[in-house]
Amino acid sequence: MSTPFTRSIRILEADRFLPSIIVISVAILILAGWLAWLFFAQITLRESGKLITINNTGLVTIEMSPTAAQRVKSGQKGVLDLNGDIGEDLGLVPVIVTRRLPSNGEKTQIEAQVILESFFVYQTDETYAGTGRIDVDQVSPLNLFLRSTGQFLGAPQLTTSSGNTSQNR
Amino acid sequence: MTTQLEKNRRLYVPVHSTESAHASGLAVIKAAVDGYNIDVSDEALWQASGFSGPDLQANQIVDTLTQSGIPNTLYYLPSNALNTLNKKLPIIVRLRSDNMPNRSALIWQRIGPYWQLLDPEQGRLWLTTAQLEKLLFVTEETGDLDQMNGRFHPATYFSYLESCLNTLRVSPELIASCLKKREDEWADIAAVDAAIHFVQHLVSIEGLKRGQAATNALKSLLSRDTAELETVIPASYWTYKQAGEHNGKMRFRGLEIIQLHGRDPQAPRTARTQQRRVDWNNLLGEPEQLIWQILREDGWVAPTAVVSGLFIAGLGLTFEVFLLQGLLQIGQQLGNQTQRIIILGLIFLFFITLVCLLMAIDSIGRQQGRRIEVGLRVAFLEKIPRLPLWFFQHNQTSNLTQRGYTLRSVHSLPDLAQKFIQSGFQILFTAIGLIWLAPENSWFVLALVAFTLIWPYLTQPLTAQRAFGLAQENNTLSQIYLDALLGIVPVRVHNAENTVWRRYQNLLVKWVNLNLSYFQFVTLVQGGGILISTGLTVGIVLNYVFSQGETASVLLITFWAINIPILGQKLIEAMQDYLQKRAIVQMLLQPLSIPDTAPLRPVLTIDTPEDANPDGAHIELKNVSLTVGDVEILKEIDLEIQAGEQIAVVGPSGAGKSTLASLVLGWQTPAGGTILVDGQPLEGEYVELLRRQTAWVDPAVQLWNRSLLFNVWYANQSDVTAPLGDAIDLADLFGVLEVLPEGLQTQLGENGRLLSGGQGQRVRLARAMLQDDVRLVVLDEAFRGLDRGKRRKLLKNAREFWPKATMICITHDVGQTEGFSRVLVIENGRIAEDDSPENLRNRPTSRYKDLLAAEEAVRTTMWQSANWKRLHLANGNLTVTEPGEE
Structure with missing residues (x-):
């Protein structure tokens, strides 16, 4: 069997x-x-700040920390996220950085120009609140992780008791 | 022309082991051959050595080594000459055992104060001179002067003598006088040798000072003649001494040394050939070869997938910490919620994929492990019937059982290999990560990695040696369990618990000590490793801090630096675990490498010769002798049994009756002479053919722990029409069936424990009766345990059942043989008488007549004595009877 x-x-x-x-x-x-x-892959990095002024020519002033503002350069694109009804009507308003204003030590102001046609029908004399986000860089995820762990980033230097410092890499 | 020998050999002596002290000679030859990287198969060594059971003698070892390409010299030296042999290594010596025969060992190297040697019983050992001296076996040999001269190596001996005299600081004149060549002047050599040993001893116990005092003592001793010296110096100091009254003979007492001189360049180098398929029945060599063969049998896909997977997994596991650290910070860099969710999802996907990858790799490892285990189990089971008889004589059953039991742990071998590879990759990637983060730490990192990898390599042989010893001791310990269990009844009856307990204690203490020593050593190795690697880790972190590295990277560097020793530890553990498993596989491979005595389940290409009697085998033994070890069991046997003839064999216990049957059955091979069956030499397929035509009833036939039906039918499962009822009737089994709770379906218990001895014999007889095509019947004490009446009835049944088959009936019931037409009386391995019972009985003097008379005397005189009280037990009722009543 x-x-x-x-x-x-x-x-x-x-x-x-x-x-x-x-x-x-x-x-x-x-x-x-x-x-x-x-x-x-490319990931867009943004620096954000508080909207300070906005006039009827579409010129916007955004206030940021000096560190964040250092990465903002003329010609960089960004968006304005306005609060209230205008924000709901327009959604995100595209802007382009025109210049970085001199810093007062604690804060730095960025000047940007709105590039949305429909924006100009609004009465901009009113005071609007909101935030501005500027696309400062496009990096790979690896680069992003490296920056998060202190590589390729202006992290503070280590000091020893002798007070010597070394250059960041 | 003298051939230049190659002296290069391996640093570590290859470990070849044996649980049997009888195979130590073969083990040291294998180790020497491997140590010199000579390509000689195990089978060739077996054949060259002529190994047949008893351990190899020195001259057999010498011949086998010479044939294998290792020229060598056999010589004698005094028992305390070990230190002189420092420059003569490698050498083969004999070691002593407390309860076992002494065994061969190979002393391979001396490194510092340690001698590295292979003891086939314990594996590779590192011993100090004092430890080794305690182990050395002191040979005592008596021989003529030619033999002594043949084993005298003047250069080594006189160099030893000189070192002794120098140690004693005796005067240069005396040294010169003692070292004067005295070849062939054995009396002089013996006297000088004994005097030096004696003075050495006096100096060692501080009874004498070195220098002048030693010189004077030695001069005084040497001024006497040998006869007088023998009365002064005790016998134990004499290496050479005249043997008894015979002038031509000397007695030697000392070390027997075989010095290996190197490798003959003509000897073939090791070049292992790979087989395409795993041949489980021909697994020779190392466990690594086995794993390699299995991997190759499955093709390249699985190993490539596993190694690639381990590479990726190593990379992933190393850098996952980097991702986790980044994960905590990355949210600040990303201004968009959607971006954060996507990145989180992708990181989650990474971890899930990594887990799946590791699970799949693990699954393949388990499958491979299962294949190794199943393959070894099948090979082991199939090998057992093909092993030569001597293997079972020299290896305990418990040992083989233990091997079968420990097989279960073999399946983790691939898993361990995976752990090893994965840890290796992780160490590599971690090192790369550390150097990339802090190039100034490169040397520290490389030192840490090198240490992590080299440390286990350096300590591995020492750990392996202890692991092997432990595995051996486990086997020995398991033997006592089996012995105690099998002998539980006699142990209790004879009140021998204390004896067993004492033996058990000895073994247990030895085992505990070995365990302790093993784990102490492992802890020492691990502790040392951790200490050094922690120092290097601290160095890496401090060096990074002092060279002002990135703050954010300190955590990562610290984590990775700490991780390297942890991974190294995993590596060491995997290796140690692997070594233990390897020792198990090695022990399994040992019986598998023994050449087969017979093929398994052979398909026969032959049939009974046409001119042979179809019903009975014609057997002829011509001048057959059989030797087991040094004992000649059968001598010059000339015997012819006609086809269909039924003969009885009687004789005292140990005369060689059963051995004669085992020769006819082909279990033993004669040392001389020829056995013919139906005119054909009993060898090869004819042995198998005869066995298939033989009904063998012997108490040694195993009863299985299966049903009664299985036990009577297992040899004949193909023939469902076999007359089972007839066999049960003729073997008188109906009575047995009635008392068994489930009749034919009753499980008989281990070795038929449920049955009495006599009932077991009847089961064996029924099993034989169900066999087909029987031409030879061997009844060897077939009715032991049955009463006289039953014995006679069953023998009558058997003779009637196989009326035309040739029958050999071996019995101690001499009266039972009177019904045969021919009786053989065997005594001291010879056929003392061969005739019909009538003729033998009618001779004025015959051994047969004496045996009959002795049996009758026991029955009628001794048992009839009124001094005996007679108790009759039948059907569970005990009655007292008087002489003559029964």
């Missing part, structure tokens, strides 16, 4: 690694895609 296949040693010999190999292959593919994203 022969032994049924399911109870013979042959079933163990037929036991292959295919499902596991498929999982490994898929996982490797996903991780490879993930690595590609890490290295090559």
Whole structure:
């Protein structure tokens, strides 16, 4: 009487690694895609500040911390997020940085120009509140993580008891 | 022309082990051959050595080594000459055991104060001179002068003598006089040797000072003649001494040394060939080869996927901490909620994928482990029937059982290898990360990594040696459990608990000490490793801080630097665990590497010769002798049994009756002579053919812990029409069936424990009766445990059941043989008488007649004595009877 296949040693010999190999292959593919994203994707970094003034020519003044303002340069694009009804009507208002105003020590003001046609129908003499966000950079996720961990970023230098300092990398 | 020998050999002596002291010679030869990287298969070594069970003698080792390409010299030295051998390594010596025969060992190197040696019983050892001296076996040999001259190595001996004299600081004149070559002047050599040993001893116990006092004492001793000296110096100081009254013979007492001179350049170098498929039945060599073969059998896809997966997993696990740290800060960099959610989702995807990857790799490891375990289990089970008999004589059953039991732990081998590789990758990536973050720390990081990797490598052989010793001791310990369990009834009856307990205590204490020593050593190794690696870790962090690195990176650097020793620790643990498992696999591979004595389940290409009697085998033994060890069991046996002839074999216990049957069954191979069955030599397929045509009834036939039906039918499952009822009737099993609770389906218990001895014999007889095509019947004490009446009835049934088959009936019931037409009386391994019972009985003097008379005397005189009280037990009722009543 022969032994049924399911109870013979042959079933163990037929036991292959295919499902596991498929999982490994898929996982490797996903991780490879993930690595590609890490290295090559672009993430927009924004600096934000408080809206100070806005006039009927569309000139906007935004107040930021000096550190954040340092990364803002003329020609960079951004958006204005206005509070109240106007904000709801217009949504995000596109702006372009025209210049950085001199700092008063604690805060720095940024001047920007609204580039949305429909904006100009509003009475801008009123005082509007809101925030301005300027697109300061486009970086890969890797770059972003590196910055988060202190690399490629103006982090404060370590000092030793002798008071020596070293240059940041 | 003298060939220049190659002296290069491995640093560590290869470990070849044996649980049997009888195979130590073979183990040291294998180690020497491997140590010199000579390519000789195990099978070739077996054949060259002529190993057949008893341990190899020195001259067999010498011959095998020479044939394997290792020229060597065998010589004698005094027992305290170990230090002289420092420059002569490697050498083979004999070690002594307390309860076992002495064994061969290979002393490989001396490093500092330690001698590195292979003791086949304990693995690789590192011993001090004092420890080794305690272990050395002192050989005592008596031989003629030619033999002594043949084993005398003047250069080594006189160099030893000189070092002794220098240690004693005796005068230069005396040294010169003692070292004067005295070849062939054995009396002189013996006297000088004994005198020096004696003075050495006096100096060692401070009874004498070195220098002038030693010189005077030595001069005084040497001024006497040998006969007088023998009365002054006790026998234990004499390396050489005249043996008894015979002038031509000397007695030697000292070390037997085989010095290996190197490797013959003509000897083939090791070049291991890889097989495409795993041949489970021919697994020779190391466990790593086995794993490699399995990996290769599955093709390259799985290993490539696993290694790639481990590479990616190593990378992911190293940098996940970097991602986690970034995750805490990244929100500040991103001004948009959607961006934050996407990045969080992607990081989550990364971790999930990593977990899936690790699970899949783990799954493959488990599958591979299962395949190794199943493969080894099958190979082990299939190997057992093909192992030679001597293997079972020299290896305990418990040992083999233990091997089968420990097989379960083998499945974790691939898992351990994966852990090892993964930790290795993680260490590599962590090091890269650390150097990238702080290049000024490169040297510290490289030192930490190097230490993490080199430390286990350096300590591995020492740890492995202890792990191996521990595995061996586990086997020994398990043997006593089996012995105690099997012998529980006699142990209780004979009140031998204390004896067993004492033996158990000894073994247990030895095992505990070995365990303690192993774990102490492992703790020492791990502790030392942690201490040094922690120092280097602190160095990395401090160096980074003092060189004003980034604040935000300090945490990451500290974490990674601490992680390297932790990963190193994992690496060490995986390696140590691996070594323990490796020792188990090595022990399993040992029996698997023994050449087969017979193929498994062979398909026969032959049939009974056409001119042979189809019903009975014709057997002829011509001048057959059989030797086991040094004992000649059967001598010059000439015997012819005609086809269909039924003969009885009688003789005292140990005369060689059963051995004769085992020769005919092909269990033993004769040392000389020929066995012919149906005119064909009994070898190869003819052995298998005869066994298939043989009904064998012997108390040694195993009863399985299965149903009674299985036990009578297991050899004949193909023939469902076999007359089961007839066999049960003729073997008188109906009575047995009536008392068994589930009749034929009753489980008989371990080794048929549910049955009495006589009932078991009847089951064995029924099993034999169900066999097809029987041409030879061997009844070896087939009715032991049955009363006289039953014995006669069953023998009559058996003879009637196989009327035309050739029958050999071995029995101690001499009266039972009177019904046979021919009786053999075997005594001291020879056929003392061979004739019909009538003729033998009618001879004025015959051993058969004596045996019959002795049996009758016991029955009629001794048992009939009125001094005996007779108790009759039948059907559970006990009655007292008087002589003559029964």
